[in-house]
Amino acid sequence: MTNDTIHVSLFSSFAHARAAAGGALDGAAQPGPFDRLGWFEALHASAFPEATPLILCAKAGSAMAWLFLTGGQDGPVDGITNWYSFLFRPQFVSAPLRETRLRLLSALAARLRGVTPHLRFHPITDEGGSDRALLSDALRTAGWRVIPRVMAHKRMLHLAPGMRFDAYWAARPGSLRSTFRRKARQRPVVVDIHHRLDEGLWSIFESVFAASWKPEGDDFAFLRAFAQAEAEGGRLRLGVAWLDGAPAAVELWTVEQGCAYIHKLAFDERFADASPGTQLSHAMFRQAIDLDHATRIDFGTGDNGYKAAWMPETVPMWQIDAFDLRHAASWRPAFATWLSALSQPTGSHARQSGPPSGRRAALDAAWPP
Template structure:
């Protein structure tokens, strides 16, 4: 379980305006749930752009599979279409969900919708990990590290968060999706002791910032930004290296997760890429599903045709 599987995360989304629809099945002590919402004329995951993953909440057992299939069957009374993403499969989630919906006689299309760059630490020290990085990265850190001072906080600090927001606003990054929600999430993670908030300063001025969390042996990289005007300092590289060192040598994580997206720079830091899947489930018995079902069939016959 990670940060996007907890009830507290779903509560944050609800408080931000999402309307939860939690599908629940229970048999004695066995329980399964799908955290969903109604949007775009269908059922979708209860998630937003900050979510690395979305998955079922159910035990990996025959009873769990049976309850997931019951939920899938019951969802036909709520919609003709259920679209789920970004679902991992290294833990079997995409396969379990596909199996459950097929068992409930949905027509399921499974496609890759995103990438997840990760690092399996494998018991290495930071020095061992760093020795395997591209030579250009190692040279950059050696030349530029002394130009900035790095601070890593394991608590939420309003001044540091304000510095992060200022840096992000002046960075190359797109406009923040929901800064109020992200701050509440950071505050909660800080209260739980899971936050790692890094700030790099040059002559006292914050020039780069990163927001990580650590739990259950995994470090999650949520946000990173640097001032474009200070790009020659390579403060982002220095700050990243410091946070990797903290996560590997002090937090002793087994994995570092760089979230979704296939940005080229992630490959310099990470060593593996995991797919994220979309499951598009249509109920052929409902007339509303016929048009999207027909479009799907056209795409299967002519994959070069783009679906609208």
């Protein structure tokens, strides 16, 4: 690919992007659910129904890099994400080497300088910093001023290959294990874990959410379509805990390529004293570890307190803002973003080793060596 000419294409419709991708952004061709073209298309229709997507592809030979974006009218251009997105990152096809990816992404970043003075990507949650570093390097190469910030944290679990659920469970806090033992003895639930989906099962899922503490605002049509697609791909794990003949808790997971994703969970508050969610999670983790052989489990966005007992590791959720300072319109938001990054205390990333964050990251971004 080194000597191949890079061709950059812009698409304003998912149909045209799908035709150009030729199936390379579907199903198992990509590493996870948040990398598939179908995910971006459905999410854009749900979250940005009035907006026109901005889809970019850089191609050199058989290698491709893609960015799925939206916005830009009197505001920044953003990655297509919302609260359902565990991560945002570029998608690649036939480009395993970092050198190739950087060259392709730099071409996209250069093309975007003629589109908007402000780019914004969130959440970037790579544990080793590879996605963040690659995207930042590509933007800087193309002349953007890049400012990264840690906006929140999330929970992840890494398991040694071959680890069984019993070993994982033995390492959980005593309070969690004792709660499970006590509740499972006093008011045991019956757990069903479904790999397929039908209207009746989805109706149960929605009914538990309606009776839960969860605030309103979920797009159940979007979630239903996502769950159906995952079921058709053999990736769905939808758990239901039954108590006294009624659904007491539900959890929506998917599993693929060694990673289990926890998308949604809720319990009926009428059954709170039985801890049906804890009992169901126990069964879902056992399924993921012992039967699906997951070596990573991703608890989604946010660092809610209840997640810590199940997963000891925290991972930062980064936002990358990039500004084209040739445009005066970018100066005020760039300065405000830089001040926001400076306000992060040094060591705000201390819960995980890795590249610097907070003031150090802001300074490195504003004045890279």
